[in-house]
Amino acid sequence: MFGVVPKSLWSRKAPADEANRIRLAFNCYLIRTGDHTILVETGLGDKRNARDRERMRVPLATDPLPEVVARHGIDPESIDIVINSHLHWDHCCGNTVMQAGRAVATFPRARYFASRPEWEHAHERLVRDSVAYLDENYDPLVESGQMTLVPGDHAVAPGVWMRHAAGHNRDMMVITAESRGQTFCFLSDLVPTAAHLQPSWVAAFDLYPLETIENKNRWLARAVEDDWICGFGHDPEIDFARVTKDPKTVFSLSPAAGPRPASPAATME
Numbered sequence: 001m002f003g004v005v006p007k008s009l010w011s012r013k014a015p016a017d018e019a020n021r022i023r024l025a026f027n028c029y030l031i032r033t034g035d036h037t038i039l040v041e042t043g044l045g046d047k048r049n050a051r052d053r054e055r056m057r058v059p060l061a062t063d064p065l066p067e068v069v070a071r072h073g074i075d076p077e078s079i080d081i082v083i084n085s086h087l088h089w090d091h092c093c094g095n096t097v098m099q100a101g102r103a104v105a106t107f108p109r110a111r112y113f114a115s116r117p118e119w120e121h122a123h124e125r126l127v128r129d130s131v132a133y134l135d136e137n138y139d140p141l142v143e144s145g146q147m148t149l150v151p152g153d154h155a156v157a158p159g160v161w162m163r164h165a166a167g168h169n170r171d172m173m174v175i176t177a178e179s180r181g182q183t184f185c186f187l188s189d190l191v192p193t194a195a196h197l198q199p200s201w202v203a204a205f206d207l208y209p210l211e212t213i214e215n216k217n218r219w220l221a222r223a224v225e226d227d228w229i230c231g232f233g234h235d236p237e238i239d240f241a242r243v244t245k246d247p248k249t250v251f252s253l254s255p256a257a258g259p260r261p262a263s264p265a266a267t268m269e
Helices: 050-056 065-071 089-095 116-122 139-144 209-225
Strands: 029-032 037-040 081-083 096-099 102-105 111-115 147-150 154-157 160-164 173-179 182-186 229-231 243-246 250-253
Touching (some): 029 182, 081 154, 111 160, 116 147, 209 243, 209 250
Parallel strands (some): 037 081, 081 111, 111 147
Antiparallel strands (some): 029 037, 096 102, 160 173, 173 182, 243 250
8 A cells, every 4th residue: 555665654544453454434425416416326235255355354245335324314215316526446346246146236226437547458458457356346247338438537527527637547547526615625545544644655556656646736836825735545544634735845744634533444455
């Protein structure tokens, strides 16, 4: 998760267990516009086998995402749009569920949105990152017409945008939502946790680390300038935070940011 950054530095922010794993979450966000209920990301899902789950130290069975949504007071049937920032399994495995040996939409009423170049890249089966893609998470939705593949920046609904931010991979998107003079920005794996706010702290998973640094600087500078509320793809403690300038690390959490209440969180390598 921290690439070439020495463990003596990153472990102060993210202590590791005996297998060198750190606590991470599969963070998903809901946006309600009045006309739409939009789910950003769908997380772990039900397709990882027991061996994978043990390696990542996640439960052998996890609550279905519609049940999680319902516990937060949202009718899962009201979700009519689902956005994937990119198609790595840990961001979209909950798009579909397995029924009678085939993948079907978890949210039958929803239109799904993802990047077309990202979907095309997923099918290139490159040695470097093919393990990150599971076709069952998106191909059945594309085939049924339920998933819209967009060529680039795209307005999903009034005030809600998918915007290109390469680095983690070539075609990842950040998601912005604007309302009443405020902006929320889901930074996805551009800044997977608050510990990654320092631009040079780049995950080894990133295919284009120099672009990650460039885009971190660009997006986080905008977040500071316009006082955005930011969300991180995998932080186990910070749901929402504002960002400020820092003389030592360039960017850091605003002093008002704080951890969420203690709750179970997934761990990954």
